[in-house]
Amino acid sequence: MKQLHTAFVGYGSGGRIYNAPILSSVSGFKVVKILTSSPDNIRAANSDFPEAEVVADISGILEDPSIHLVILVLPNHLHYTFGKQILEAGKNLLVEKPFTPHVKEANELINLAHKNKLVLSVNHNRRWDSDFRTVKKLIEKDFLGRVVEYEAHFDRFRNEIKPGWKEEKELPGSGILYDLGSHLIDQALHLFGLPKEVFADIRMQRDNAQVPDNFELLLFYPQLKVTLKAGTLVKEKVPTYSVHGTKGSFVKYGADVQEEALKNGENPKNSSNWGKEPKEIWGKLNTVDKEEFFKSEPGDYRVVYQNLYNAITSGAALEVKPEQARDVIRIIEAAQQSQDERRVVTFG
Secondary structure, three states, X not given: OOOEEEEEEOOOHHHHXXXXXXXXXXXXXXXXXXXXXXXXXXXXXXXXXXXXXXXXXXXXXXXXXXXXXXXXXXXXXXXXXXXHHHHHOOOEEEEEOOOOOOHHHHHHHHHHHHHOOOOEEEEOHHHHOHHHHHHHHHHHOOOOOOEEEEEEEOOOEOOOOOOOHHHOOOOOOOOHXXXXXXXXXXXXXXXXOOOOEXXXXXXXXXXXXXXXXXXXXXEEEOXXXXXXXXXXXXXXXXXXXXXXXXXXXXXXXXXXXXXXXXXXXXXXXXXXXXXXXXXXXXXXXXXXXXXXXXXXXXXXXXXXXXXXXXXXXXXXXXXOOHHHHXXXXXXXXXXXXXXXXXXXXXXX
């Protein structure tokens, strides 16, 4: 099996917690270099990949002809500048979501990848959340009939502002709409395509907040309304998904189990139950034909890396195309325009 020599650019929590365990559980990747400077992250890099070289400058990766793939896990405002350097150096690239803060930047990276015949993708891994895969199955199998309303939440209770780049207003790509919103938007576009109109209400609710920490985003289709919401002051959780159609409804509480498993140091290669939700949080399906708690599909973030390997080594079609990730940013920009102008924005 061909080994893809791989480098991490950034090894904070996004790299070491959410990407490294998934990559290491998929055959075909060999991490050879890691760019990071924090002492804690250096220790983690040396522990996770003892054979990899930790470097302090991006040139050590860009100038290494043996590296096939770079995993870019830096703060959002750095995605474009570092992504451009990586693609210009002839490396395939996986960018942590969101793609870039602005559509113009995303288009530049897409054009550069095409020009250099490189694979470029974005880690929209929550297409492989257990609950979302279950919703997708129900819609595709026509359990709900024609869907008329879809509502998805990504809520948390974090009433204190913690230091970090995500809370700094002068940095492009900060705030909850880019952070959690990009997941919800990608899922909706994956199911329903691009909307006709967009309306957004974006707020700062916590004391001393400098960037948005709450939003409600409405996507309007000819016969469908999509509502996407996320907040940081939601102590009592509402349904994660509520989907209604001409044949009935599906309502789901609880969250995919993979994130907590990764935070707890678990790895898919050591788990026979990876991504399987407990029966206690299966969603309720209530239709004209049946009423039952519907077994959740297993979640599996490994699909992202397995597909990436196949795309680089054998030309397989990407599951997450960069144009799709770019369209997420288009929706975010339309949402910001809607907030600024306090109106519905025609999308297109």
